[in-house]
Amino acid sequence: MKIGMAGSLESNDALITVKESSVINIEVQSIVDAFYHDQIVQVIQSTLDAARINAIDVVCLDKGALDYTIKARLLTAIHRMEVRHE
């Protein structure tokens, strides 16, 4: 199975794991879930849209990362998934 991972569980960061899937599936667990859950899902979704990815499984464990951190972690995880399995 193709898997990629980026980030960490330290404060102001997020650990993002992506793996192959036949649909888009986004799972978010955040320390600020009550306030920003939907926004984090939105950031992930729009990043995937921009990268023209329409089938992937994303798990995001967020420790209060800013939007562009999440975006960078997600793109790195996807890149690692592709590179490692080329």
Added chain:
Amino acid sequence: MIKQALLAEEKEQIRLFLLSNDLGFDFHDDAYFIEEDEKIIATLSLDGHIIKGLAIDVHYRGMNIAGELLSHAIAILSNRNLYSYHVFTKSIYVDLFTSMGFRLLADSGKVAFMEGGVDKIEDVILGYQKRIENTFGIKIKDNDLGTIVVNCNPMTLGHYQLIEASAAKHDFLIVFVVETDESTFTYKERFSLVYLALKPLNNVLVLPSTNYIVSKSTFPSYFLKALDEREYEHAKLDALIFKKYFMPLLNLSMRHVGTESEPVMVAYNQILKDTLGEKLQEIPRFSQNGVVISASLVRRFMYEHRIEEALSFVPHSIRPLLKAIMEEKNVRTKP
């Protein structure tokens, strides 16, 4: 900065630190630690895919040091291509791991077993559900399924009769063979022998036990000091996982066990009984000419190079294969 304990004296320091936190330590594990003023303030260990031995000095809590250590551990595991992990921890740390995205599978009240990463126990079991349904061409919800978990080190006539008797009580019987390689016979040898011996039984399916049933790798021996207490807590987690996940998801109505004479196994059976209640049934062991058949008896004959006698206690169908395996083992163990 996180360091890996490489020197014996570093490991000894970690052992003492864990001891002061009421935890044990296994010197074979990869241990990581953080120091402050040359004093250990936090540690975490890895044993294969298992994360354990997490402890933070009481003066340094609330600073997300656990997050730092766990991130480090997860990075190391992903470098080893391991994306699914198990955690053994004291029950009091369950919330901490939950906040790190780990899922609680069982909590004995003293120790807890959690999983994180890609694989989920439900997916593993649902995979089995499909396999059972495809093998027998059935829907599990419409049938009565029984189960038995065996190590079979090696398969004997006693095991065969126990499984045959259990299979007769159900529409179908699922036999789980313990995957952990801690026995005289390897998992592959044991599984092959069980598979071969049970081939004539049409309503029996033999499956690997997964990491979730009687897996020694998931029952580390570090977190409670007294051996008996530790074994007890491990067995309890094992029984709880079986009850909470395997029995309902696979629609298993009954788990069968043979009566045991060894103290540890007697205790394990008792814990299963306490946990599963009426869904556990003990079946008396079988004897042959007044001798109770056991795998230990077969192994003893093998070590004494009395292979023909050893083989008299195992099913006919596996004698040629077992003979070959035994002869190979005896050659290897000769001085």
